[in-house]
Amino acid sequence: MTLSWLSIVRLGLVQMALGAIVVLTTSTLNRLMVVELALPALLPGLLVGLHYGIQITRPSWGFLSDTGGNRTLWIRAGMAVLAVGGVLAACGVILLEQSLFLGVSLSVFAYALIGLGVGASGTSLLALLATATAPRRRAAAATVTWLMMIFGIAVTAGVVGAMLDPYSPARLLRVVGGVAVLALILTVAVTVRIERGLTVTPEPDPVPFREGLAEIWAEREARLFTVFVFLSMTAYFMQELILEPYAGLVFGWTPGQTTQLSGMQNGGVFLGMLTVGIAATGLRIGSLRSWVILGCLGSALSLVAVALSAETGSDAALRAAVIALGFCNGMFAVAAIGSMMALAGQGRDKREGTRMGLWGAAQAIAAGFGGLTGAAAVDLMRQVLPDAPAFGAVFAAEALLFTAAAVMAARIMTPRPTGAHFVPGE
Numbered sequence: 001m002t003l004s005w006l007s008i009v010r011l012g013l014v015q016m017a018l019g020a021i022v023v024l025t026t027s028t029l030n031r032l033m034v035v036e037l038a039l040p041a042l043l044p045g046l047l048v049g050l051h052y053g054i055q056i057t058r059p060s061w062g063f064l065s066d067t068g069g070n071r072t073l074w075i076r077a078g079m080a081v082l083a084v085g086g087v088l089a090a091c092g093v094i095l096l097e098q099s100l101f102l103g104v105s106l107s108v109f110a111y112a113l114i115g116l117g118v119g120a121s122g123t124s125l126l127a128l129l130a131t132a133t134a135p136r137r138r139a140a141a142a143t144v145t146w147l148m149m150i151f152g153i154a155v156t157a158g159v160v161g162a163m164l165d166p167y168s169p170a171r172l173l174r175v176v177g178g179v180a181v182l183a184l185i186l187t188v189a190v191t192v193r194i195e196r197g198l199t200v201t202p203e204p205d206p207v208p209f210r211e212g213l214a215e216i217w218a219e220r221e222a223r224l225f226t227v228f229v230f231l232s233m234t235a236y237f238m239q240e241l242i243l244e245p246y247a248g249l250v251f252g253w254t255p256g257q258t259t260q261l262s263g264m265q266n267g268g269v270f271l272g273m274l275t276v277g278i279a280a281t282g283l284r285i286g287s288l289r290s291w292v293i294l295g296c297l298g299s300a301l302s303l304v305a306v307a308l309s310a311e312t313g314s315d316a317a318l319r320a321a322v323i324a325l326g327f328c329n330g331m332f333a334v335a336a337i338g339s340m341m342a343l344a345g346q347g348r349d350k351r352e353g354t355r356m357g358l359w360g361a362a363q364a365i366a367a368g369f370g371g372l373t374g375a376a377a378v379d380l381m382r383q384v385l386p387d388a389p390a391f392g393a394v395f396a397a398e399a400l401l402f403t404a405a406a407v408m409a410a411r412i413m414t415p416r417p418t419g420a421h422f423v424p425g426e
Contacts, residue, residue, distance in 0.1 A: 002134040003194075010190040012145040014075060014125055016152025017183035018118065021086040023153045024160060024176055025114055026051070026371075027262045029093050031244035031255060036167070037096055043104070045241050045375025047089075047111045052237075052368030054115030061123040071128040072191050078121025079187040083180040085113030090176035094169040119364070121187075128195070143277040146334060150270040157263030165256030224412050225339070226362045231408060232296065232336060233366035235401035236329060238374035238394070239303065240367070243322070245378075246391045250310050251318060264319060265326035272330025280335070288335045289413040295332025296406035300399040302328050307392035339413060374398065 003011075030044040061074065088110035096103030129145060156179065163175050243265070244258040253261070272295070279285040286294075302325035309317040374394055381390035 003132045007194050012148030013190045014187050015145055015149035017186045019149045019153040020156040020179055021082055021183050023157055025086055025089045027244055028259045030241050031258050032093050034245040035248040040379050041375035042379050045372040047107050049368035049372040051111040051115040052364040055119040055364030058119045058123045061120050071124045072195050074124035075121050078117045081113050082117025083184040085110045086180045087177050090173050147273055154263045154266035158260050161256045161259030165254055167255045228408050229362045230366045232405035233363045234370035235398055235405055237367040237370035238398040241371045241375045242378050249387045265322045268323040268326025269330035272327040273334040276331050276334045288339045291335035292409045293406045295328050296402045298328030300402040303395045303399040307395040310388035
């Protein structure tokens with residue numbers, strides 16, 4: 001028995017809950033540290049880098065999920081850890097106003113919990129979807145689940161942005177705590193008996209984790225795709241920690257306004273993914289490779305527009321450029337992860353969880369590296385340039401990376417049918 005459509009929608013609700021917590025810790029809290037507390041962007045960069053770096057454990061979670069036969073347990077436990085980490089991260093920001101040492105110490109612990117929670121819950125959910133969905137449903141099901149997550153992130157950012165103004169530490173704690181509690185309750189509720197009746201088959205030929213990972217790394221296609229994931233996701237995440245501070249420092253926006261800007265960007269991601277989902281899966285227009293290339297090049301042009309918006313000082317120009325960036329990011333991401341899903345089950349065995357864990361780890365490392373690099377570069381450039389050109393230089397560098405990723409995709413990706421499987425991530 002495979003996952004029903006109702007079960008797929010339930011997994012999508014878990015993805016929404018996961019994304020709702022993560023978007024607050026990697027965007028809103030980051031902006032508060034840089035703008036309201038006037039701390040170097042490198043600090044939140046290191047914290048978010050820690051959160052992503054810990055997700056190098058994703059292959060281990062995928063391996064445990066492959067062999068343990070109970071993915072629901074890991075999904076729920078990971079979400080509980082993530083919820084606690086999210087609340088503690090908000091407490092860390094508040095504590096930073098009183099004591100730098102205590103605030104940083106609590107924040108380090110909190111972001112470590114966030115990384116563990118996302119790794120355990122997200123990878124296990126992804127593996128469940130990949131292995132328990134009927135082949136004919138996987139493309140549409142995974143696209144729907146991903147879109148639900150992005151929609152949840154966009155809505156959360158918009159609603160929370162409105163609730164945060166006027167900003168106060170107490171209001172921040174209430175909002176983040178409320179989101180975390182609701183996310184955990186929703187996850188537990190919608191995963192009740194979700195694996196009931198499913199055929200759970202442990203890995204037929206168990207091998208030690210390192211040996212299994214080494215076998216997958218020896219596959220040329222899997223190895224090259226891992227390199228592409230790292231390069232493209234570095235470009236994708238370089239703006240994550242600097243976009244809201246950019247709007248706050250250069251355009252003078254409030255915390256609520258910049259949080260809503262993040263919601264606009266994720267709304268654009270949603271529309272981009274929906275466009276590719278309809279065009280590729282429904283109308284079968286273009287290959288996954290062509291959508292990846294188009295998304296990368298569009299993202300590069302949008303970043304240039306974000307940088308140039310400071311020249312006009314137009315709020316509308318910034319919003320339009322950010323929405324366009326999100327749209328192109330969504331096109332690129334859903335097509336790239338569609339290729340990832342197609343590759344996951346093409347090896348000599350059926351270790352989908354371990355393969356997805358490997359690529360998830362590459363994505364997580366790139367996210368941490370990209371975010372940290374972007375934040376550090378902004379700090380460095382602001383020492384010698386005014387805020388607007390300092391941020392603009394980093395956006396331009398990110399645009400070059402996206403262009404390089406498009407060139408790499410053109411060279412190494414095999415054109416795949418547009419019906420290839422899309423899969424959600426976080």
